[in-house]
Amino acid sequence: MSILPKTRRALKHLFFGETALPEEFTVGIVEPQTEIALWLHGMGTPVDVTYRYSTACSDPFVLCLPFEEGRAPAGKDRDRLSLKFCERSGQKRVLGEIGLTWKETIPAAGSEFFLFVPRNAKNDCLPKLQLYAHYLLHAYKQWATVNTSGVTMSSLHRRAAMVSFIRPHPVMLGSIQDELGGNIFPMNIMGDLGNDRFGFALKDSRRAAHLVERTGRIALSSVPLSHSSIAFKFAAHHFRQSVDWNELPFATKPSSTFHIPVPVFALRVRELEVEKIHKIGSHTFFVARILSDERFSEAPGLNVIHGYYQAWRLRGRPADLKASRAQDGFNKCGHYE
Ligand SMILES: Cc1cc2nc3c(=O)[nH]c(=O)nc-3n(C[C@H](O)[C@H](O)[C@H](O)COP(=O)(O)O)c2cc1C
CATH class of the missing domain: 2.30.110.10 (Electron Transport, Fmn-binding Protein; Chain A)
Incomplete structure (x- = not known):
């Protein structure tokens, strides 16, 4: 048998440890999720927008935040906002952040729906070196595979989308x-x-x-x-x-x-x-x-979270992480592999 697959597996383990998980990872959570809070910064006291937020598009990656009429930021203030993805309880650590640039507004009765594109994106679910190794692998996979989805996101928008999936x-x-x-x-x-x-x-x-x-x-x-x-x-x-x-x-x-x-x-x-x-x-x-x-x-x-966040959730618990990976496979295809 060729030693290539074994070497590849060993290298993967060396660089990524237990964190080489599917990007789209399935978990069971009772609705509404309470483990992640989303805080909007840049308008004075941070505002909890956990249940007032939606992704609006993948390519470009666009987020929607509603504001009550007359309470929305104006002018340059619209481009100073950022969204922090934090643990709701415990140490309330920040696990990711997306800097926002205003794109356009959808007006509606009583509300304004602001659409934002990412200005920057920061992911704190994994140690920096491991995260960059993941980004490199990701870029390589993008380059090496034929894209049939019709979605061609920039690296920044892709990283912002990854952060967005910290929220279940x-x-x-x-x-x-x-x-x-x-x-x-x-x-x-x-x-x-x-x-x-x-x-x-x-x-x-x-x-x-x-x-x-x-x-x-x-x-x-x-x-x-x-x-x-x-x-x-x-x-x-x-x-x-x-x-x-x-x-x-x-x-x-x-x-x-x-x-x-x-x-x-x-x-x-x-x-x-x-x-x-x-x-x-x-x-x-x-x-x-x-x-x-x-x-x-x-x-x-059924909820989907990013694999990086699942690695963070079960950090220091390799057996549970392995079991969750098997469960993820089962959730997706109805049988264990
Ligand atoms: C769990 C799950 C959730 C999905 N959610 C959406 C969605 O919200 N919007 C959407 O346009 N497509 C959604 N899809 C469809 C996929 O994005 C995709 O279009 C479909 O799986 C076909 O794959 P392809 O686009 O790579 O060809 C979802 C698929 C799955 C399995």
């Missing part, structure tokens, strides 16, 4: 339905925007974005960790015009207001009516009003 991103199954048909697909680029508003982003080159534009409504179902692999399997639905509800591998029930089919296993179902459709780059950003919000279970839901 709940995975939901989004259902849409009208007289032309229905579909159900996984989503995790989203967030609460306060005042009963919710933001989410869908890739413009996929069908799902255009289906939501057509129907103007969506029901978001939180996925229990036990049903994670279904969410990953349904990634292919982003490309589909419609699905046959009777052929899904689970039962559905109608959502309370729109009567859109949602999985019976949903931990929580939110029904949204789209108010703003904003095309940015790779993604269309939707701002929607929450019309209903029902909770059916307090069981842990």
Whole structure:
């Protein structure tokens, strides 16, 4: 047998130790997550925006922060803000930071939705040397593989996106339905925007974005960790015009207001009516009003975090980290490898 794979594994272990984890790492967390707090700095006393924040686009990487009308920063003050990702409890350590540059504003009744691009990004989940080794490996992989996603992020925007995944991103199954048909697909680029508003982003080159534009409504179902692999399997639905509800591998029930089919296993179902459709780059950003919000279970839901943050969460616990890695594989494909 060639010694190449063994040498590669040994080198990988030497440089990365236990931290060579998938970038998109799955964990079970009860909603709403309380382990990470997001603090907006640059407007006097820092403001807790943990539940008032959403990613709006991947390429360019764009963040959305809502401000009440008349309370938003103006002029140069808009470019002095930064977002810190911190432990909510314990030592309240800062685990990452994104410096913000204002890009544009989406006006809406009573609120202004500010869109920002990163000015800089700092990740404190890993020791510096290890982090730079990861960045190098990442750059090499980018260079060596054919990019089929259509997303070509700059290094800064990519590093900012990595920081953004320190905040656990709940995975939901989004259902849409009208007289032309229905579909159900996984989503995790989203967030609460306060005042009963919710933001989410869908890739413009996929069908799902255009289906939501057509129907103007969506029901978001939180996925229990036990049903994670279904969410990953349904990634292919982003490309589909419609699905046959009777052929899904689970039962559905109608959502309370729109009567859109949602999985019976949903931990929580939110029904949204789209108010703003904003095309940015790779993604269309939707701002929607929450019309209903029902909770059916307090069981842990499927969340995605960055692998660097998982390495930090389980630092000094190699056995637990190894087990979590096996669990991540199971969550994604429904069997242990
Ligand atoms: C758990 C999960 C969450 C996803 N969330 C989103 C999302 O919020 N927005 C989106 O446009 N696509 C989302 N997708 C779709 C993927 O970004 C991607 O388009 C799909 O997996 C096809 O892969 P490709 O784009 O690399 O070809 C999600 C997929 C999965 C598995």
